[in-house]
Amino acid sequence: MRWRDRFLFCAEALYKAQAETGEIKGHYLNATAGTCEEMMKRAIFARELGVPIVMHDYLTGGFTANTSLAHYCRDNGLLLHIHRAMHAVIDRQKNHGIHFRVLAKALRMSGGDHIHSGTVVGKLEGEREITLGFVDLLRDDFIEKDRSRGIYFTQDWVSTGCYSRGFRGYSRLAYACSDRDLWG
Template structure:
């Protein structure tokens, strides 16, 4: 039920509506069910010209039914043996077009130069110019070489996003077999069901999980319609991820 309606400061065409839902309407631990109920149908109502989900608050009783981050920052620092400072990384560019061998060479040069992590970009999956297994193997070769030369633990966010959940788990298993400390998933395009399952797998297998927000702007860019990024971040935390890509402060490809 809507229990309060307020004016939006400086905008006489919009209002804030505060709506409460009984907790029993939602399946425990299912962000899929939460989103289906909160934004599944109401955005399609003909009478609604524009609607934006600005924020959501979950009772502790519901939060406890969700898995949350697979490992967390303290476990990540223990795995990487890095304490007392921020972790520094970068995305490999160009993100598309390199062979697996040249991609691995770029990873090595970045890690050897002092970075803690490098990462795949969101659309690096398994294209004809660089199949996922070749990329994983050349990247791990680069990591081991950089670790041997620097004496530090290094990592690379291996993107396991795939066409099907079965293929996603296959890639995650291979990453584990070759000793990768962290993998990556595109949680919006990949889907919340796949993401929650992958987070549970990472929790059981001691693997860190980085989350990319690809496609977020379709939902959060319009200030009058869609879903605020804070909601997407909160939902992701419940679904499961150790850290979430946030982008630049001033906007993509700016600054």
Template sequence: MPPQTKTRTSVGFKAGVKHYKLTYYTSEYQPQDTDILAAFRVTPQPGVPLDRYKGRCSHIGVVPREDNQYICYVAYRLDLFEEGSVTNMFTSIVGNVFRFKALRALRPPHSIQVERDKLNKYDRPLLGCTIKPKLGLSAKNYVYECLPSGLDFTKYDENMNSQPFMHWRDPQAETGEIKGYYLNATPVIDRQKNHGMHFRVLAKALRPSGGDHIHAGTLVGKLEGERDITLGFVDLLRDDYTEIDANRSIYFTQSWVSTPGVLPVASGGIHVWDMPDLTEIFGDDSVLQFGGGTLEHP
């Protein structure tokens, strides 16, 4: 039998999962100049020790001004990504780095059973009605005739909010019928503050991917933002070299070599009286965009 086709039965393939130290984690690893470095914010689940995350990263640091949050640093070899593709890099780093988990905040607050228990209605579909005409049906007509007749929910139409003739808490108490209603609430009830990826990541990615302008916040307008963090955005966009500064949310030293800078754009509720602050914050290499501040100015 030729040597290249001979099978050694004493040394066969052993199935199973290799220890993580043999694959992707090396405790003594020192990042190389050619590595792509990423910083991930980690919020441990209650009762889960932080040490559990150390098998997936090389270093963990505290997030300034944030309780119970940490920064986890991961180094990626450059050849893991398609050359010249920011999209491919984001697919791996943003979309497929840790295993997917359900967010604790995003879940129905009740359940079908609880909803039925609240209404005391069982063994049939729940019935609803959008109030018509929009402003022509009185509370007396609706609450005393429609709701006691079997309707379970009402939907406010777009023109209806909480006008005096639309109140029906007293009739509900009088009839003893518990009803539900769908509010005419077009904006979100609360904001999702943790989007999974910070704006600084997008701002930093825009520079090598070919952008010349980006809205970087205003501080003095109607858009909220912390001064140090916003100035950190501006430095990442314009400076040739940035140093690590966790208080400004800059987690890596970055040399941009010959990469041109990006103009930060300030817009949103700014006017002529904000000019001293805007020029002090953003300097000359910026775009100050006045909408109403231009058209309303005499």
């Protein structure tokens, strides 16, 4: 039950920081688990602690588990942050694999609120226009064809849920400034 101790520790620190600063704080409690049942236990416990957000590694957890968790979070007032652990094994292979654009479309249909999209500089480096293209796929209701961004046909997502992007903290100021210039 180490996850339970970790959740309690993080919730205590979160509420202490909120009390000291008067600011809203959050921490992504990782609900990813070996089974869907265990994942749901973690999400329920996070909700009972009153935290605002949980995290799920959608590739290691699976799309069906992610959809179940997305529905639970939506019904219970939790935000669902999507992490993409293991994605590089799938989408960074030049001669085989699945492009992240395809994974992004499947993820959008699966559900969530916020994704760790990576950046175009540093460790998570990717091609600028292609990264902008899959971020648009996750965020916008209507995407125009733009081959330079990896969008090969116009797509209308109508009311399918969308994501806001997020990223990890930066160890180098140059990366943060480059990302700020790109995303605003």
